[in-house]
Amino acid sequence: MLTLLVTVLATAYFVVPELLTRFVVSFYFVRKARTGTRSEEILRASFWAIVPLLAAWSTRDLGWLKAPTGIAHHSQVVFSALYSDKLFEQNPPAFYDSFHVFAIFNAVLLLRTYLIVIVAAIVFGWIAKSLGAVRARLKNWPKTANLLHWLFMPRISEWHIALSPMLLNSQDQLTVRIDVMLKTGILYRGTVFEKRISANGDLATLILSDTERMIRDEYTRDRTAYEASKSTNPAAIKPDTEAYWRKIPGEIFLINGSEIATVNVRHVRPVGVLKPREDVELNETLLAIRALVNTIVEQRDVSN
Amino acid sequence: MGGLQIENMLNRMEAGAFFNQEQARREVVDYLKSHMSDVAVELEKRGETVIPTSSGSFRLTKEDLVTL
Numbered sequence: 001m002l003t004l005l006v007t008v009l010a011t012a013y014f015v016v017p018e019l020l021t022r023f024v025v026s027f028y029f030v031r032k033a034r035t036g037t038r039s040e041e042i043l044r045a046s047f048w049a050i051v052p053l054l055a056a057w058s059t060r061d062l063g064w065l066k067a068p069t070g071i072a073h074h075s076q077v078v079f080s081a082l083y084s085d086k087l088f089e090q091n092p093p094a095f096y097d098s099f100h101v102f103a104i105f106n107a108v109l110l111l112r113t114y115l116i117v118i119v120a121a122i123v124f125g126w127i128a129k130s131l132g133a134v135r136a137r138l139k140n141w142p143k144t145a146n147l148l149h150w151l152f153m154p155r156i157s158e159w160h161i162a163l164s165p166m167l168l169n170s171q172d173q174l175t176v177r178i179d180v181m182l183k184t185g186i187l188y189r190g191t192v193f194e195k196r197i198s199a200n201g202d203l204a205t206l207i208l209s210d211t212e213r214m215i216r217d218e219y220t221r222d223r224t225a226y227e228a229s230k231s232t233n234p235a236a237i238k239p240d241t242e243a244y245w246r247k248i249p250g251e252i253f254l255i256n257g258s259e260i261a262t263v264n265v266r267h268v269r270p271v272g273v274l275k276p277r278e279d280v281e282l283n284e285t286l287l288a289i290r291a292l293v294n295t296i297v298e299q300r301d302v303s304n
Numbered sequence: 305m306g307g308l309q310i311e312n313m314l315n316r317m318e319a320g321a322f323f324n325q326e327q328a329r330r331e332v333v334d335y336l337k338s339h340m341s342d343v344a345v346e347l348e349k350r351g352e353t354v355i356p357t358s359s360g361s362f363r364l365t366k367e368d369l370v371t372l
Contacts (some may be wrong), residue, residue: 177354177361242342247350268354268361271332271368279329285336290369292344300348 002082012110014049020114021048021121028125030160030197048117056112067108074098074105128152132167159203162265163192179264180206180255187214189245193252203257211253212245219244324359331357 025031060067068074077098081088088095127134131152138145153161161167168174179189190208198204222239229236276282335355336343343364346353352365 175363240339240342242339266361268363271355271362271364272371274325274329274332274362279333282329282333285333285340286364286369289336289340289344289347292340293348293366293369296344296348 002079005078005082009106012106013053013113014045016110017048017052017113017117018045020117021124024118024121025125025128028129029164029166030157030195032155032157032201049113052113052116052120053109055116056109059112060109065108065111067105068101071102071105074101078102124152128156129166132165135167157197157201159195159197159201162263163195163206165267168267174267174269177266177268178208179266180208180260181262181264182255182259183261184259185216187216188212188248188253188255189214190253196257198257203260205257206255206260208253208255209251211248211250213248214241215244215246328357328359328362331355331359332362 022031075098077094081095081098127148131148134148135145138148156166163176163178165174165176168176176192177189178192179187181187188208188211190211192206193209194205194207196204219239219241226236226238230238271286274282276286332355335357343353343355347364347366347369352363355362355364
C-alpha cells in the first residue's frame with residue numbers, strides 16, 4: 001500500500017503537471033518533437049513540477065481552499081501505518097482521521113499546483129503565439145527579446161514557425177500564403193488551413209484553402225517560345241505567370257507531407273497599408289479597376 | 305527541415321516587415337496598369353487578387369475598391 005501511495009503521489013506531483021502543460025500549450029502552438037537525454041527530460045519535468053508546487057506550497061494558507069494544518073503529524077501517522085501493519089492495528093481510527101486530513105491536504109495542494117501550471121502554460125502559450133508582436137515591442141530591450149527567443153524557439157516546431165503567422169508583428173494585416181512544389185513537379189499555391197506534424201517533427205500533412213495549381217507545361221512551352229523569339233520579334237510578349245494558375249474546385253486541399261519537395265512562404269499585406277487615398281495615381285488606378293469590375297458585372301447580368 | 309535556421313527566418317521576416325511605401329505604391333500602380341483587365345476579371349471571379357512587388361505581395365479585394 002505504501003508503494004502504491006508513493007507512486008500515486010509521484011505521478012500526481014511530477015508527471016501530471018508536465019502532461020497538463022503539454023495539453024494547454026497545444027492549443028497555442030505545435031511543440032517541437034524532440035527526445036532529450038534522460039537528465040534533460042527529468043530536469044524539464046522537475047521544473048514544471050517543483051516551481052508550481054513551491055508556489056502552491058507558499059500560498060497554501062491564502063484565499064479559498066486552504067490546506068489543513070498539522071500535515072507533518074498526519075503524514076507521519078499515514079506513512080507509519082502503511083509501512084507497518086503493527087502500527088496500523090494499534091490505532092486504526094487515528095489512521096483514518098489522519099488519512100482524511102492527508103488526502104484533503106494533498107487534494108488542495110494539487111489543485112493549487114494544477115491551477116498555477118494551467119495559468120503559467122496559458123501565459124507561455126499566449127506569448128509564444130504572439131511572439132512576433134512581443135518581439136517588436138521589445139526592440140529597445142534586445143536582451144529580453146533574446147531571452148524570449150532562447151525560452152520559446154527551441155520548444156516550437158520549425159514547421160509551425162514557418163507556416164503560421166506567429167512571428168509576424170501584425171498578424172491582423174499579414175496573411176501567410178505558400179507555394180508548394182511536389183516531388184512530381186506539380187506546383188500548388190494557397191493559404192495554410194491546417195497542418196499536422198508527425199512524432200519525429202516532419203510535416204505529415206498540409207491542408208490548403210483557396211488552392212491553385214500551376215499549368216507548368218504550358219508555361220514552360222510558352223516561355224521557351226518567347227525566349228526563342230524575343231531576339232527576332234521585339235513585339236513578343238513575355239508570358240505572365242499569373243495567367244497559368246488554375247483554381248482547384250473544393251473547400252480544402254490536402255497534400256501528403258512526404259510528397260512535398262519545397263515550400264515557399266509568402267507574407268501578403270492588404271493594399272490598404274499603402275494608403276491609396278494619399279496617392280493620386282494609385283487612387284485613380286483603383287477607381288479605374290472598380291469601373292472595369294462594374295462593367296464586367298453589368299455585362300454578365302445582361303448576358304444572363 | 306534540417307537546413308532551416310530559425311534565427312535567419314526571423315531576421316528575414318523582420319526585414320520584410322519594413323518596406324518603402326513609395327516604391328511599393330509605384331510597383332503596385334505599374335502592375336495594376338499593365339494587368340488591369342486581368343485584375344478586374346480576377347476580382348470579379350474570385351473576389352481578390354495578389355499583386356507581387358519587390359517589397360512582398362499585396363492583397364487587393366473587391367471590398368477594397370469600395371472602401372479604400
